[in-house]
């Protein structure tokens with residue numbers, strides 16, 4: 001016997017309310033997840049339509065009281081059915097509940113529109129916040145200190161989550177808010193409203209010869225049956241955007257619809273404007289700051305056929321177009337395409353599945369492709385299309401690498417190396433612009449030597465150890481721990497500790513060195529107010545400043561023709577993150593940063609300051625040689641069985657009660673080990689997770705790596721079932737991550 005879980009109204013807030021029905025004998029072979037069926041509903045047994053969200057062989061309750069569904073509704077698939085099937089795939093692939101998957105995929109109407117999300121943010125600089133947290137701790141204001149610490153970690157805390165997860169109360173928040181240390185905001189920091197009607201129409205540019213060639217190759221691929229996904233590997237400034245636009249035009253002329261995914265940070269006014277300029281009212285733009293209600297409205301417009309192009313981050317992938325022709329993923333290597341919430345889906349993989357299901361085409365583009373995509377391109381699973389030169393054959397910037405250890409030996413303690421200082425001076429003289437980029441990704445926690453650059457690493461895993469509040473150094477991959485060190489194990493220097501220099505400090509140094517220079521700073525602190533992000537970018541574009549200093553947010557996709565110098569300060573900080581992808585991230589960040597230089601008619605230069613000038617990610621980024629980087633990095637992944645050489649499954653368990661968590665994790669680890677041992681796969685951990693040093697929420701994690709995807713999927717499925725059937729896990733939060 002088969003039983004079907006059915007929801008009656010998918011546009012309702014409460015999609016989690018499902019009802020189980022018996023499936024009549026004659027429908028058992030036809031019925032699939034996603035299908036619309038007719039059911040008798042309620043006391044009057046009125047016939048209603050419902051969506052099948054799950055099928056099983058075991059009844060959830062007494063079958064004598066269970067009704068039977070009456071029929072399958074449509075023979076023709078609807079958009080909803082396909083999206084529900086997509087949700088089912090995501091649930092299986094990534095491990096989550098069906099409700100979580102459905103809520104990710106479907107535009108669920110919010111009941112009360114005013115129920116906007118509230119967030120808590122810091123209102124003081126990080127340096128100050130550090131001091132305040134210290135003071136609060138010594139003054140025994142533990143709860144307040146905890147909140148400040150959490151903000152230092154997360155930047156932006158969901159109000160409800162903060163109350164729920166670590167018991168933040170109004171009496172903890174209020175004094176901090178009154179003193180101006182924190183601030184409560186409605187989430188609309190980046191929200192932009194573009195009135196499409198006021199933007200003048202623009203013609204698409206004529207493609208250059210290499211761009212046309214790339215376009216033709218894609219056309220050729222699209223004639224194949226079925227066409228493979230296309231990866232455009234085009235160097236920075238080669239004009240990938242122009243190629244996308246021509247493809248979009250072609251597909252909408254065929255009467256089909258297009259989804260364009262871009263990283264959130266690239267959704268600037270300029271990008272949005274260009275899309276409206278080219279395609280006018282056919283476009284709608286989503287961003288993650290829209291309320292659920294606003295997103296719902298945009299999806300409704302798409303469903304009604306009022307728009308043909310949806311531009312947006314990750315979630316735009318679920319736009320309910322009825323005749324989807326093309327999905328484009330720009331900057332496909334970006335981390336933001338991976339969801340942090342269950343189901344922890346990757347937009348690239350999910351787009352691939354949706355495209356296959358709906359006979360749509362998929363185009364990925366990047367100057368620094370992800371190892372995943374490039375490997376598929378090499379294997380012939382994707383079609384590789386190259387753009388090897390910049391627009392009009394403009395040269396790529398000339399790059400030099402400065403050894404920071406050498407600078408220190410020569411007595412230069414400044415954050416600016418001598419050659420970078422000279423280069424800035426030159427630019428100021430010529431009236432050209434410079435970008436200084438502080439690579440701070442993941443700087444928190446790891447421990448490095450100021451004299452020689454040595455970073456303390458796990459002896460077993462080749463990832464940096466992270467300093468915990470209790471002073472112990474911990475490996476997040478295997479659980480290895482050791483006490484803090486007083487001296488550098490390599491050079492004996494006592495100057496060993498966490499890295500502190502921030503963008504603000506760099507701005508001050510610049511003011512001191514170049515009193516006449518006009519400087520803009522773009523980082524978390526200066527972009528908090530609504531519209532400030534745009535203001536800084538447009539001011540710099542209008543050449544109202546000479547130097548732009550900032551964090552990663554300044555290196556993504558921007559096109560400033562007058563910039564002829566890019567300086568990467570402390571280029572290798574991201575090499576020390578406790579993550580096997582840190583070399584890839586470093587290479588990508590640096591190559592993208594370097595790529596902002598010399599995009600106009602004047603040739604550009606870039607200077608990379610590093611403690612590891614010989615590291616392959618620095619060397620290959622300096623040479624802007626993707627292929628060389630790929631070879632080195634892939635060899636490492638093969639050696640260590642990291643993705644994409646193998647697949648990786650992690651199980652993250654978190655909870656407020658450490659004892660309970662440890663207990664639960666013990667049971668879980670034993671179970672997973674038992675299953676995994678059948679396949680002779682070792683289980684790594686349990687170890688403390690890299691994320692979440694929020695004091696009262698403990699998080700532990702288990703890892704498994706294997707080359708056969710089916711085996712990991714089997715372990716995941718069995719573990720999910722085990723968790724579901726054991727009520728002991730109900731007080732813990734369990735999340736799967738599959739790569």
Ligand SMILES: Nc1ncnc2c1ncn2[C@@H]1O[C@H](COP(=O)(O)OP(=O)(O)OP(=O)(O)O)[C@@H](O)[C@H]1O
Pocket residue numbers: 205206207208211234235236237238239240241242366367391557558559595599
């Ligand atoms: N065919 C063209 N006609 C006119 N201008 C072009 C053409 N192709 C590229 N350009 C100009 O060259 C610059 C770089 O192009 P674009 O921003 O599309 O490059 P990209 O490949 O997306 O670069 P990145 O990966 O660095 O973001 C832009 O200023 C763009 O306007």
Ligand SMILES: [Zn+2]
Pocket residue numbers: 449450451452453454488489490491492493
């Ligand atoms: Zn040292």
Ligand SMILES: [Zn+2]
Pocket residue numbers: 458459460461462475476477478479480
């Ligand atoms: Zn380790």
